[in-house]
Amino acid sequence: MARCPRVDKISNSKKVKKGTWSAEEDRKLVAYIMRYGIWNWTHMAEPAGLERSGKSCRLRWMNYLRPNIKHGNITKEEEEIIINLHRVFGNRWATIASRLPGRTDNEIKNYWNTRLKKRFVQEKLEMPIACDVKVNSNPNNILIHQNPSISILHQTEATNLGFPHDIPTLNASSLCPSYEVHHGDKTLADCWHSQGNIIGEDTNLWEHLLSLKDLVQ
Template sequence: MVKTNSDGEKMPARRNVWSPEEDQKLKAYIKRYGIWNWCRMPEAAGLARSGKSCRLRWMNYLRPDIKRGNFSQEDDETILKWHELLGNRWSAIAAKLPGRTDNEIKNYWHSHLKKRSKINTSSSMTISQMVKSSEVEVNKNDSPGIQDLLLCDALILPNMDATKGILMSTKMPINDISSSRTDPAVEIVQHIEENFSSSETSDQNVLSIWEQPFSFQDMCILETDPEFMVPATAMWLEEPMYPYVYLDTGYDLWID
């Protein structure tokens, strides 16, 4: 925001607000040379800004595909839905709303939707709630890797054939994910939605998985099944090992 004095002249605000001239410089530079290196671009473009600041300004304000203006009812629903599924992964949510930035969605969430979300949470059973309703504790204090592992276990939930007591892996080939351009978390949720919504599995069956006897044999099936779904996140792929996982099912799992 640019302050103006009584004569309508621009005054420098204390916070480093971008002037129209700076915007113009950045736009012109990117238009001419493209984005090659944010760190070095400011100097080349004649801007007394950090690369980070330029990047942020471009991403959140100057990009030609930015959609400005009010959020529609549909946008609200989309944000609420994806926030319910993904949590505060604003960039992933923004990917669902072309033209909207993560910053904008984050702000809009905090100012408008947060309250609504609280009211809505009691209305219907969502996938994330089903995950929560299992007895897996995904604790905030757990390392991200552990959280991913627990989440992965939870993701197997929908394919549990509760009537037969057979655990079927969620057949999502990992190379599908690694080759994807979209956020892995988004894809996982989409995958669940597609497969789960089309299956005949009832809520009741889904909820029962953690009540099922979970034997060592189950673990063997999972490990020997060539299509056993490993967690799709980079965290899983990169972390060397989870020596010990506590599942609040009464079973402590050692992963060798």
């Protein structure tokens, strides 16, 4: 995994080390933060005795050294959560990680890209999963849930979707290739499609929701 340590020069002639962190560097960074706290990543490295960029220090701390980080294999339960959250949030790894205590965005991103991505691209091709989107007159009250026959996603989770930033983007890696919209007893999908609208890849779901909401006015 580890890259060969190397030292690059930066413009101000200070040397910045790159590559794998040594145990000694880890110890220095942890000791410094324990003593002085995190006050400024850019300027912490030098007094901490590290020839590292602030970015590198932050990344190492956030992804590996900070307390309560879980190291080790992702469990089946965690995998399920990742899959479901990815359906809602797409590649917003930090958002997904915030719902998995002890796991980092980098770890989840790696896990998805190396283990889940191929599997779900394949499944998507074989079995599209429908999402139901309920649009009420109140724009802050939008419910998204999958087809109940398939869904594991809890509606309460979907209810917590913010406005409008948490609306997922449909893209090649998302698992919401289609959805239906209800307004009361009324289904708007026919209306939507009758207008020649097509939901394609890289389509922002929120834009669709706004358009669909206009239909119920």
